[in-house]
Amino acid sequence: MSGPHDSRREEIRSYVTGYALALALTCAAFASVHWRGFIPATTLRIVLGLALVQMVVHLRYFLHISLRKSARDDLLLILFSMLIVVVMVSGTLVVLFNLRERMM
Amino acid sequence: MSADEIRHAGLNLGATDALTHEQAESDVFGFWVFLMSDAVLFALLFATYGVMLPATVGGPTPANEYKLLPAFLETLVLLSSSFTFGMASVAMKHSASRRQLLGWMGITLVLGITFLGLELHDFATMFSDGAYPTRSGYLSSFFALVPLHGLHVFFGSIWIIVMMVQVLTFGRDARVKINILRLGLFWHFIDIVWIAIFSVVYLQGLIR
Numbered sequence: 001m002s003g004p005h006d007s008r009r010e011e012i013r014s015y016v017t018g019y020a021l022a023l024a025l026t027c028a029a030f031a032s033v034h035w036r037g038f039i040p041a042t043t044l045r046i047v048l049g050l051a052l053v054q055m056v057v058h059l060r061y062f063l064h065i066s067l068r069k070s071a072r073d074d075l076l077l078i079l080f081s082m083l084i085v086v087v088m089v090s091g092t093l094v095v096l097f098n099l100r101e102r103m104m
Numbered sequence: 105m106s107a108d109e110i111r112h113a114g115l116n117l118g119a120t121d122a123l124t125h126e127q128a129e130s131d132v133f134g135f136w137v138f139l140m141s142d143a144v145l146f147a148l149l150f151a152t153y154g155v156m157l158p159a160t161v162g163g164p165t166p167a168n169e170y171k172l173l174p175a176f177l178e179t180l181v182l183l184s185s186s187f188t189f190g191m192a193s194v195a196m197k198h199s200a201s202r203r204q205l206l207g208w209m210g211i212t213l214v215l216g217i218t219f220l221g222l223e224l225h226d227f228a229t230m231f232s233d234g235a236y237p238t239r240s241g242y243l244s245s246f247f248a249l250v251p252l253h254g255l256h257v258f259f260g261s262i263w264i265i266v267m268m269v270q271v272l273t274f275g276r277d278a279r280v281k282i283n284i285l286r287l288g289l290f291w292h293f294i295d296i297v298w299i300a301i302f303s304v305v306y307l308q309g310l311i312r
Contacts, residue, residue: 008198011115015190022183026302030176033307043311051303055296062186062292063113074113074136081140085147092151100155 018061025054112136114289115193117281124278128285135286139293142256146297149249150304159241166242166309169235171226175306178222179298182257185215186295193288196281202271209268212291216261223254246305253301256294263287 029050032043059065065074112132117125157166192208194200230236237247267287270280 007118008194011194011197012191015187015194018190019183019187022186023180026176026179026183029303029307030172030179033310034172036312040311044308047303047307047311051299054299058186058292058296058299062190062295063289064115065113073133077133077136077140081143084144088144089147089151089154092148093154096155 014061014064018057021057021061022054025050025057029054114285114292115190115197117197117285120197120199121278121281124281127278128282131282132285132289135289139289142293143297146249146252146300149245149252150300153245153249153305156241156245160243161240163240164230164233164235164243166305167312169230169233170306170309172306172310174222174226175302178219178226179302181215181219181222182295182298185212185219186292188212188215189288189291193284196276196284199276202276205276206268206271209264209271213261213264213268216257216264220254220257220261223250223257227251250301250305253294253297256290256297260287260291260294263290 029047032038032046032050036043038046059078065078067075112129113136114132117128119125188208189212192205192212195205195208235243237244264287267280267284270283274280
């Protein structure tokens with residue numbers, strides 16, 4: 001096991017890496033909208049994809065959630081919450097867009 | 105289980121303070137449960153926003169109301185504050201000088217307040233354009249979602265002040281350390297919610 005001094009440098013490096021990655025992802029997302037390099041549907045997919053990657057970066061480097069180490073309870077809680085979020089959000093969108101289509 | 109293992113979300117105290125680390129496990133996990141329920145609440149407001157997006161009733165639309173530059177600045181400010189709070193957590197964990205800990209927390213606080221200022225300025229511009237919550241379903245859902253995040257930043261800022269006072273009065277005992285760990289989770293969490301807001305609300309509204 002490394003000493004406390006190494007772990008400190010390790011942690012600072014984790015925050016700096018996370019910050020750099022998050023900055024790059026943020027700039028990429030805003031740039032893709034600002035310079036309109038793609039058709040709107042593609043841009044939207046790119047923006048949402050970058051957002052998902054950035055959330056994973058934040059969870060990994062700022063909140064120190066990892067698949068390897070023993071933060072298992074937290075990981076299960078996050079995965080379960082994500083499942084709930086996906087079911088509720090996609091359910092809401094499907095039902096209400098379908099309703100709107102039928103009302104038009 | 106050794107004290108160096110990661111036991112909970114966020115920065116772990118580990119061997120630097122084994123006794124507090126032991127206690128932090130359940131405390132931080134409980135706070136994490138609250139954060140995830142908060143995430144579900146935000147997710148449903150996002151769903152509402154998505155459904156309400158076309159309901160502009162001839163009023164202001166996302167494309168005229170949002171501006172890319174202010175949204176970008178707000179994103180940079182909040183992201184930087186997440187990083188500076190990370191530095192504060194590291195300073196706390198490794199018993200750096202009190203000045204260093206309070207310094208990083210102070211920078212985070214300033215960035216948080218800057219973010220709130222920028223956001224309030226945005227809302228004021230929208231109001232003067234006639235984009236207020238009762239104008240249309242789209243604007244109601246916008247003002248339910250984005251200011252709720254702003255409210256989180258506001259209370260987070262108050263919490264930072266409270267923690268700075270606690271560090272000054274109690275020093276860095278176990279309770280104060282665990283509180284700062286929880287505040288760190290909260291602060292990083294509201295930054296994650298902001299990622300969803302700038303992507304789904306601002307950038308989606310400005311794509312054309």
